[in-house]
Amino acid sequence: MTTTTPSAxxxxxxxxxxxxxxxxxxxxxxxxxNRSLVLQHLFHQGPSSRADLARSTGLTRVTVSDLVSxxxxxxxxxxxxxxxxxxxxxxxxxxxxxxxEYQVVAVDLADDASLRGAVMTLTGAVVARRxxxxxxxTGDEAVAVLEDLCRELLAAADRPVVGVGIGSPGVIDAAGVxxxxxxxxxxxxxxxxxxxxxxxxxxxxxxxxNTHALGEYTYGGAxxxxxxxxxxxxxxxxxxxxxxxxxxxxxxxxxxxxxVTVVDDRDVRAGDPEPRxxxxxxxxxxxxxxxxPALRRxxxxxxxxxxxxxxxxxxxxxxxxxxxxxxxxxxxxxLLSGPPELLDGxxxxxxxxxxxxxxxxxxxxxxxxxMGSLDEDGALSGAAALVLSGQLxxx
Amino acid sequence: MTTTTPSAxxxxxxxxxxxxxxxxxxxxxxxxxNRSLVLQHLFHQGPSSRADLARSTGLTRVTVSDLVSxxxxxxxxxxxxxxxxxxxxxxxxxxxxxxxEYQVVAVDLADDASLRGAVMTLTGAVVARRxxxxxxxTGDEAVAVLEDLCRELLAAADRPVVGVGIGSPGVIDAAGVxxxxxxxxxxxxxxxxxxxxxxxxxxxxxxxxNTHALGEYTYGGAxxxxxxxxxxxxxxxxxxxxxxxxxxxxxxxxxxxxxVTVVDDRDVRAGDPEPRxxxxxxxxxxxxxxxxPALRRxxxxxxxxxxxxxxxxxxxxxxxxxxxxxxxxxxxxxLLSGPPELLDGxxxxxxxxxxxxxxxxxxxxxxxxxMGSLDEDGALSGAAALVLSGQLxxx
DNA sequence: ATTAGTAAGGAAGGTCTACTAACAAACATG
DNA sequence: CATGTTTGTTAGTAGACCTTCCTTACTAAT
Numbered sequence: 001m002t003t004t005t006p007s008a009x010x011x012x013x014x015x016x017x018x019x020x021x022x023x024x025x026x027x028x029x030x031x032x033x034n035r036s037l038v039l040q041h042l043f044h045q046g047p048s049s050r051a052d053l054a055r056s057t058g059l060t061r062v063t064v065s066d067l068v069s070x071x072x073x074x075x076x077x078x079x080x081x082x083x084x085x086x087x088x089x090x091x092x093x094x095x096x097x098x099x100x101e102y103q104v105v106a107v108d109l110a111d112d113a114s115l116r117g118a119v120m121t122l123t124g125a126v127v128a129r130r131x132x133x134x135x136x137x138t139g140d141e142a143v144a145v146l147e148d149l150c151r152e153l154l155a156a157a158d159r160p161v162v163g164v165g166i167g168s169p170g171v172i173d174a175a176g177v178x179x180x181x182x183x184x185x186x187x188x189x190x191x192x193x194x195x196x197x198x199x200x201x202x203x204x205x206x207x208x209x210n211t212h213a214l215g216e217y218t219y220g221g222a223x224x225x226x227x228x229x230x231x232x233x234x235x236x237x238x239x240x241x242x243x244x245x246x247x248x249x250x251x252x253x254x255x256x257x258x259x260v261t262v263v264d265d266r267d268v269r270a271g272d273p274e275p276r277x278x279x280x281x282x283x284x285x286x287x288x289x290x291x292x293p294a295l296r297r298x299x300x301x302x303x304x305x306x307x308x309x310x311x312x313x314x315x316x317x318x319x320x321x322x323x324x325x326x327x328x329x330x331x332x333x334x335l336l337s338g339p340p341e342l343l344d345g346x347x348x349x350x351x352x353x354x355x356x357x358x359x360x361x362x363x364x365x366x367x368x369x370x371m372g373s374l375d376e377d378g379a380l381s382g383a384a385a386l387v388l389s390g391q392l393x394x395x
Numbered sequence: 396m397t398t399t400t401p402s403a404x405x406x407x408x409x410x411x412x413x414x415x416x417x418x419x420x421x422x423x424x425x426x427x428x429n430r431s432l433v434l435q436h437l438f439h440q441g442p443s444s445r446a447d448l449a450r451s452t453g454l455t456r457v458t459v460s461d462l463v464s465x466x467x468x469x470x471x472x473x474x475x476x477x478x479x480x481x482x483x484x485x486x487x488x489x490x491x492x493x494x495x496e497y498q499v500v501a502v503d504l505a506d507d508a509s510l511r512g513a514v515m516t517l518t519g520a521v522v523a524r525r526x527x528x529x530x531x532x533t534g535d536e537a538v539a540v541l542e543d544l545c546r547e548l549l550a551a552a553d554r555p556v557v558g559v560g561i562g563s564p565g566v567i568d569a570a571g572v573x574x575x576x577x578x579x580x581x582x583x584x585x586x587x588x589x590x591x592x593x594x595x596x597x598x599x600x601x602x603x604x605n606t607h608a609l610g611e612y613t614y615g616g617a618x619x620x621x622x623x624x625x626x627x628x629x630x631x632x633x634x635x636x637x638x639x640x641x642x643x644x645x646x647x648x649x650x651x652x653x654x655v656t657v658v659d660d661r662d663v664r665a666g667d668p669e670p671r672x673x674x675x676x677x678x679x680x681x682x683x684x685x686x687x688p689a690l691r692r693x694x695x696x697x698x699x700x701x702x703x704x705x706x707x708x709x710x711x712x713x714x715x716x717x718x719x720x721x722x723x724x725x726x727x728x729x730l731l732s733g734p735p736e737l738l739d740g741x742x743x744x745x746x747x748x749x750x751x752x753x754x755x756x757x758x759x760x761x762x763x764x765x766m767g768s769l770d771e772d773g774a775l776s777g778a779a780a781l782v783l784s785g786q787l788x789x790x
Numbered sequence: 791a792t793t794a795g796t797a798a799g800g801a802a803g804g805t806c807t808a809c810t811a812a813c814a815a816a817c818a819t820g
Numbered sequence: 821c822a823t824g825t826t827t828g829t830t831a832g833t834a835g836a837c838c839t840t841c842c843t844t845a846c847t848a849a850t
Binding site: 023024025026027029030033034037057058059171223225226228238240242243245247248249250251252253254255256257258259260261264266267269270271280281321322323324325327328329330331332357358359360361362363366 | 418419420421422424425428429432452453454566618620621623633635637638640642643644645646647648649650651652653654655656659661662664665666675676716717718719720722723724725726727752753754755756757758761
């Protein structure tokens with residue numbers, strides 16, 4: 001660094017201790033932003049005329065025409081002929097994003113035993129699938145398996161591939177470096193950069209729960225004004241979208257709600273069963289109640305009524321944990337992702353009731369707590385959304 | 396509106412249901428951003444040379460020189476002579492923000508009975524104070540009292556005033572419209588626009604707890620990567636700063652954690668006293684335990700040991716409510732604002748211990764939970780920070 | 791059939807922004 | 821004293837968007 005500046009101006013009371021992230025903005029960044037804006041509208045609104053795009057983006061027709069012509073020359077957008085509906089004036093020429101002419105490779109690493117991948121169109125339709133077993137391999141060997149899977153999927157694509165998106169458990173920073181993913185034995189592994197170099201294709205990597213949230217926002221039509229997606233799988237994760245952007249957190253660990261304590265000795269005194277030990281080394285974590293293994297164990301061999309009672313009690317714990325988050329962030333939507341037969345019943349109903357009962361009515365009343373719109377391919381859709389976001393700026 | 400676009404392209408599975416906030420970016424916006432960037436560095440790092448600014452912003456010396464010359468012509472920045480420390484090369488000309496040559500009017504509406512205001516320099520030093528009693532006036536009358544106070548403060552300023560910043564309880568949107576502030580009898584009141592027109596000066600209005608958080612970030616040197624400021628006063632509020640920006644929430648009600656339920660019948664079974672009724676119409680809200688009236692009532696006439704026990708139990712409740720938020724957002728810092736004799740002892744210690752005990756060690760271990768750096772003028776500093784942010788882009 | 795009127799899209803020219811390249815000024819050092 | 825280093829400025833260039841004006845193509849009214 002340079003030797004900078006005298007300590008402080010008079011009157012500064014300790015201002016400026018912390019590093020503030022700053023960044024210059026160049027006109028070309030504005031251009032990229034506006035380009036994404038056009039793509040965004042075409043993606044979500046479907047084919048439009050240039051004039052339509054000008055109206056909805058606020059840019060002039062000239063600028064939109066210019067941006068569109070670049071997008072057409074790149075092949076991302078195509079003219080689709082004249083709009084049929086007749087009105088006064090010159091008929092509009094529709095342009096549309098060529099969402100079926102490009103593909104994305106999406107990989108879901110949520111499962112401990114196997115890697116699931118797919119080739120998808122830009123709209124999230126699955127074109128081909130591949131699944132490979134890990135057979136206990138971890139570390140560099142697991143990376144090699146992942147790389148092979150990606151190659152296979154890239155070969156299976158029958159259209160140009162925009163990029164590879166990977167949703168993985170663990171703590172992953174914005175550059176796609178896996179800070180830690182204990183299940184895979186990955187620590188400080190620059191997975192995105194590494195695969196991008198080996199595959200020769202852009203690669204985006206992010207936490208699986210976070211990508212899931214992004215997927216619900218991009219493909220599921222969820223709001224971006226305050227969204228939390230709770231993913232129930234082997235473990236429990238969550239992703240939060242505020243103001244259209246993923247929340248990452250100080251150490252890139254935002255969304256790790258699986259290990260919030262929800263059962264302690266006070267709860268036992270109030271009538272709860274003993275807290276179960278958790279893989280994290282403590283006990284009573286939410287994940288010990290709300291995860292597929294935990295839910296299956298708790299409902300196995302029970303009558304429907306008994307199961308519902310158990311699921312409701314888990315829903316209540318979830319609601320208790322969600323209430324402060326909903327309040328602090330004034331969330332609009334909380335989505336649950338996982339098997340509907342376990343989640344979309346007493347559990348969900350009780351969770352919503354609990355959140356409503358425990359928050360300011362102003363905050364809780366309008367809250368939506370529902371199942372995610374994405375099916376079992378939600379994780380893959382999220383990984384695809386990651387590519388759309390990273391490569392095209394479309395969310 | 397126009398008649399837009401056919402419903403959707405084939406393959407769109409319900410994409411684009413919700414309105415996505417978008418906005419074009421023009422080169423002039425980039426310019427404004429870079430201008431703020433320069434001001435920001437001068438504000439926080441103190442006087443620097445143009446070359447220093449170029450290095451720390453990433454802009455070229457030419458561009459920085461250009462921006463600085465504009466700022467100088469506007470009077471916001473001044474040359475301060477040559478840097479004393481001799482090194483090789485041409486000596487640097489220091490330029491600095493003229494923080495003492497401009498003033499800000501800040502008003503704190505947190506108190507139910509009176510309005511506190513001050514004239515402050517841009518660095519947050521108080522130049523003059525005024526306080527007026529409301530005498531029970533509400534609605535338009537309260538607005539009139541506020542307007543008079545602002546006029547008085549504007550007259551008391553002996554330097555040009557950059558703007559008026561107001562921190563008020565209630566739900567307030569980004570445009571400074573008071574959606575609801577029951578204590579004042581304000582509903583859908585465009586307070587910022589109204590006062591700006593009457594006073595002829597830019598006016599910024601935001602929730603008092605949110606401004607407080609902004610103040611800790613701007614003046615207190617708190618991190619912007621994940622900050623929550625919990626303000627304990629007549630009631631309980633909070634503000635959250637993520638990625639350098641205030642979280643506003645779906646209905647502009649982010650930070651309303653005062654009415655999260657923390658005592659219910661299960662807690663009673665576990666040994667807690669009966670939940671107290673709350674002003675919100677429910678019972679057992681955090682605010683019924685953690686607010687100045689509640690804390691004073693709970694500690695009045697108690698021995699220090701008894702008081703500490705009470706405060707610790709309140710701290711525990713706070714910790715239980717904070718744990719899910721800290722986990723979900725991976726917060727870096729939680730600050731408490733209010734009387735240190737009540738907060739900065741057993742309460743804070745127990746709250747931190749509770750959060751740590753109830754969150755993933757990775758998340759809780761590095762968490763800082765401390766008193767805010769701002770003194771009793773914290774609310775005013777926050778209001779001043781609001782003006783800096785709104786008018787100059789400095790946070 | 792003709793004439794208005796309306797809307798879409800493109801071409802020309804202008805302004806703004808930041809960049810690169812080159813240079814003069816001012817100082818420390820060998 | 822010559823040399824090298826750093827600062828800040830001047831001049832020229834490329835990019836990005838804007839305003840204005842024009843042509844094209846269609847509907848609606850006469």
